[in-house]
Amino acid sequence: MALLGSCERLQDAARGGVNPDLASERLARSRGGDDVSGRTPRSEAAVEQTIPHCLTVEAIESDPVFSQENQYFQSQNERYEAAVRRAVYLQKKIREMGWSETGPEFQYIYRCLSGDVALLLHRVFIRSISVLGSDEQIAKWIPLATDYRIIGSYAQTELGHGTYLQGLETTAVFDTATQEFILNTPKISAMKWWPGDMGRSATHSLVFAQLYVHGKCYGVHPFILQIRSLQDHSPCPGVTVGDIGPKMNFQHTDNGFLRLQNVRVPRENMLSKFCEVQPDGTYVRWGSQKINYFTMTSVRIAILPGEVILPLMKACTIAIRYSAVRRQSKLKPGEQEAKILDYQTQQQKLLPQLATAYAFHFINTYLHELFNRGYQDIQGKNFDSLPELHAFSSGFKAMVSQHCTSGVEICLRACGGHGYSLLSGLPSLYTRIIASCIYEGENTVLFLQTARFLIKCFMAASAGQPIPPSVTYLSSVKPGKCPAKDKSDFLSPETYLKAYEQMAIRLISSSAAKLQHLIQSGVTKYEAWNQCTVQLERAAKAHCHYITVKNFVETVEKLDNKAGIQKIMKHLCDLFALHGIFTNMGDFLYDGYLTAAHMDLVTASYLDLLAVIRKDAVPLVDAFDFTDKNLNSALGSYDGQVYQRLYEGARRSPTNQQGNPAYGKYLKPLLQNTLSKL
Known part of the structure; x- marks a missing residue:
């Protein structure tokens, strides 16, 4: 992310019809000499970083397959299908453009698509195997997953247990006679519930289960399990799998349920970089058993920039730009109505959220540096940093998501009635970010x-x-x-x-x-x-x-x-x-x-x-460098033409393109006083 701006500002010359209130906000700052919106003299290195960012953004936003223009009018099925289409098409695009899924381009892509793309848990599946798998397991599974010959999910949370992982009820019993683990969800509360990409997409899953050998429980361990046929996508024997239904948001994600009845997997399918069950049933462990939770630790840190901090940045951008355009009441008699951003109460609502967005951007960098150092230690079988990593990933995931959720809600309410419209972009940000207070640990x-x-x-x-x-x-x-x-x-x-x-x-x-x-x-x-x-x-x-x-x-x-x-x-x-x-x-x-x-x-x-x-408020949100397509907000566009965009959005609504189904059945008889004929 370019906090000093880039693409949006490179397009300034091509823009026209900018609201004069927003134009004056930007002009005042540039005359002041302290410009954080992108016109600041920049080093050659900074410019070189901006160019691939801009090329990636342009390649994504100019492609109609990635358009999100009408997502506010789509059903759950339409959102899911569009997300899968983007995910599949993205693989083609990555090959065509020579991008890397492990490079910075994927971060730009994720930002462009607002995370509204399927198969993201596939990356967690790969990451888990890379961290917890043996060399042999990595050699077998990573190429299959990288080439999308299989699609993976991550099945940890159960219907009856979420954050308390030690209480998981799914079992994996080792059968020495067949050298297999027998996986079961022995009761309804043990059913896996909520894993993303599982409901309709995944062919395989990393399933966390209580390991039993010779009647002794060795705690929670991860197992690679095939859940659907690679020929016709039907559930494998003993597997019951499906979608959990509509949610508050994330309609594009097929969160699923998974029920297992005597499903067998080979001994080699238990991830065994740090522990294994030997053929005779001997359990061997190297280091702390808590390493099995390391993927969750990494996910908690990984979700912060894209799923938690970014929505607050977007909400601040929308609300502050809108507040610099919206006028209401008069601060001084005889003058025109004042910008609502000039009222101290509006500043008290929005500017602390802006400061929080920057604070969390910087703490995210700190956390990733801490995690990378800890990960290097763990690779060398040094587990001393695990307690600190766990504590920090837990506490900061909780604090950042709590503050950002509150901040997005404040931004929504600060925009008054127009903030309640889906076209503002704020309701979907709020219903999406509120989930971050729950998933990956309450x-x-x-x-x-x-x-x-x-x-x-x-x-x-x-x-x-x-x-x-x-x-x-x-x-x-x-x-x-x-x-x-x-x-x-x-x-x-x-x-x-x-x-x-x-x-x-x-x-x-x-x-x-x-x-x-x-x-x-x-x-x-x-x-x-x-x-x-x-x-x-x-x-x-x-x-x-x-x-x-x-x-x-x-x-x-x-x-x-x-x-x-x-x-x-x-x-x-x-x-x-x-x-x-x-x-x-x-x-x-x-x-x-x-x-x-x-x-x-x-x-x-x-x-x-x-x-x-x-x-500095408007230049400071400009520096977050969201394009109009990325914000997808009638209130937060760079040109500030709020009312025109709200009207254009309303006219695009399918309800205004179709006939009224209630008129002939109900309204016409009511208006013609023929209710008795109904």
């Missing part, structure tokens, strides 16, 4: 998994033992009072970072103290944990929020200040940090580090920033 459970890691680290730090670098702040000495005397002091990262650090330490330490007190008073560990979960969840949120602010500060400090980019990002960073304090005053006031007088200073500084960032 957020409350994930926060508690992060909290468990934090409590262990806090206890270790208290005992003088080493802890991971990401949590060394838990060893900090508690200061007295915040030294800030003026509102400008809260524009110092050192000031607000210390406030966040102390708030996180206080929540973690108080949770640990309560937990210890309950256990020492005779309460069982499990019940003590349950009695602390509300506080533990808050502690995990505080930790993730602190790390996000800290990472934003460190990122801004490394930025080049050409054309004022660093200055503008500093404003966003300050706004993100102060908004967090402004909206969570109770947590920051609790231990006395900040006082009520400090909160007055925070509020004043925060409100001042709204007016400062408002001047």
Whole structure:
């Protein structure tokens, strides 16, 4: 993603009829010399990166097969068929263009298509085999999957169990006589439920099941299972598979169910890079059994940029552009109606969401770097980083999805009645992103998994033992009072970072103290944990929020200040940090580090920033570089012709192209007073 803009700005010369309100927003910023919308002088390397991005976008958006113009009017079947057609056609396009599915082009493609393409779980299937499979398994299965001679899915979640993977009920019993595993879903709650691409598309699936050998359970393990015939796509013997039906969104995805009755797979089909069942039934493991959950850890991090952060960026783009065009009421008597973006209340709704989008873009980079380092260690059979990776993937998936979902909803409501129209693009963003709070781990459970890691680290730090670098702040000495005397002091990262650090330490330490007190008073560990979960969840949120602010500060400090980019990002960073304090005053006031007088200073500084960032709002969303086709929004188009696009969209609706089926049956008799004849 090009945060400094690229394709959209390269097309400026070809545009006409731009709304004068939006044009003035962009012109004001360019005259100010601090242009983040793409006209900033750029290095040759940056330009070289932009060119393949633009070529990829142009190749996709100019091809009618990839058009999403009418998706708001399509049924579930039509959305699914179109998504499969795009997926199949995309393979042809990739070969024609010489693109790589593992290169940056696929990220551009995914962005262009808004993820509205089938067979994405096939990539998770491949990734899982690559990470968890032996050399022999990789050599056998990866070429088949890469060439699409098989289509894979990822079957973990069950009807009765989701986030709690240890509770999965699907079984895989090893039969030493035949050297096979016998897979069963012994009751209805054990049925696999929700796997994407399984309902109608996949031929194979990676199925997670409890491994039993000689009557002993060895926990959850992954097995490669064929579920449909490669000749006629019919279900294999013992397999019942289908689509789970309509959902709130993701109508293009055939989320499925899978029921297994004595389905046998060869011993070689259990992924065995880190563990295996030998022919005589001996179970051998190398390293931590938790490695079997590593795919889920990687997926939680992988979904953040495209499925969670990108929708917030789109929502901000739509709502801010619309708010710079929409006029309502008068700020001053005798003047024309004001842009709604000029109202402080509208700024308070939208600009913190804009700052959040940038903060999460940067934390995503941090998480991927952390994951890549951990993955290299695991490849070398070093599993020490697994607990930290699990905790971070859990906590940040939960925090980012929670904040982004809230942000998209705020953007929708900030657009008033027009935001409720599907043509605005906002309802589909909201109903899509809200699912991210549930899939790949329900957020409350994930926060508690992060909290468990934090409590262990806090206890270790208290005992003088080493802890991971990401949590060394838990060893900090508690200061007295915040030294800030003026509102400008809260524009110092050192000031607000210390406030966040102390708030996180206080929540973690108080949770640990309560937990210890309950256990020492005779309460069982499990019940003590349950009695602390509300506080533990808050502690995990505080930790993730602190790390996000800290990472934003460190990122801004490394930025080049050409054309004022660093200055503008500093404003966003300050706004993100102060908004967090402004909206969570109770947590920051609790231990006395900040006082009520400090909160007055925070509020004043925060409100001042709204007016400062408002001047840059349109260029800042332009810098997300969404094309009009990608946004697919009547409210968020680059030219700002909101009302014309709403009208054109309404006229395209099939309801305006067809006759009225209710007229002859019901309305005509009613109007002609012949109801008795019905």
